[in-house]
Amino acid sequence: MKYSVIICYLLPENGEDIQVLRYEHGQKYDPHYDYFVDKVNIARGGHRVATVLMYLTDVAKGGETVFPSAEQETSHRKAPVENDDLSECAKKGIAVKPRRGDALLFFSLLPNATPDTSSLHAGCPVIEGEKWSATKWIHVDSFDKNLAAGGNCTDLNGSCERWAALGECTKNPEYMVGSPELPGYCRRSCKVC
Missing domain, CATH: 2.60.120.620 (q2cbj1_9rhob like domain)
Structure with a gap:
């Protein structure tokens, strides 16, 4: 470590x-x-x-x-x-x-x-x-969050904008962008919604 x-x-x-x-x-x-x-x-x-x-x-x-x-x-x-x-x-x-x-x-x-x-x-x-x-x-996010409420275009981490500027939307798409089944934490900063 x-x-x-x-x-x-x-x-x-x-x-x-x-x-x-x-x-x-x-x-x-x-x-x-x-x-x-x-x-x-x-x-x-x-x-x-x-x-x-x-x-x-x-x-x-x-x-x-x-x-x-x-x-x-x-x-x-x-x-x-x-x-x-x-x-x-x-x-x-x-x-x-x-x-x-x-x-x-x-x-x-x-x-x-x-x-x-x-x-x-x-x-x-x-x-x-x-x-x-x-x-x-x-x-990283609120534990046991309600996923059914989805559809909003927000960043769920205060560092999303900085991470997106560093290229993390393409380097780490699972976390940043997510998928249709599991939305990412930085969708707004990655401009996917």
Whole structure:
């Protein structure tokens, strides 16, 4: 995952309800992305742009959140975590140990609104103890919007005009323009309506 400045609006109506999860010994979450590839989920508010993962408990061993495809830049490195302190799963990428009261914020989209494949992440198996976490996902658009109301020619993101000027209407047509079944978010700026 590259470090970059992303200016976006994380509006309350774009968020899903918080989900609380409990992981017992051996339980894990396989590697996955928080953005979508299917039209049904994209229609319900668009991609998840941001994830806030809140740790509600300490975990004695295991339970880390690991980013196996992320690369850490040397200028941002902290003192290395002792390898004995991480599970084998967590050693396969950049990992965050769950500590009660900590929160992890990461983005699933690049600044040009395309999916960031380095945001692949997983929950490592709990080896000792129990893990409780709460997750809040923020979408590009209002979550569970009413698609039946369609037909209006508007931009659904404040950056649409700038993105269109940068050529994103042709570089990223799925998001910007959309299709008859799933309208894009920048139809007005792309001059398709």
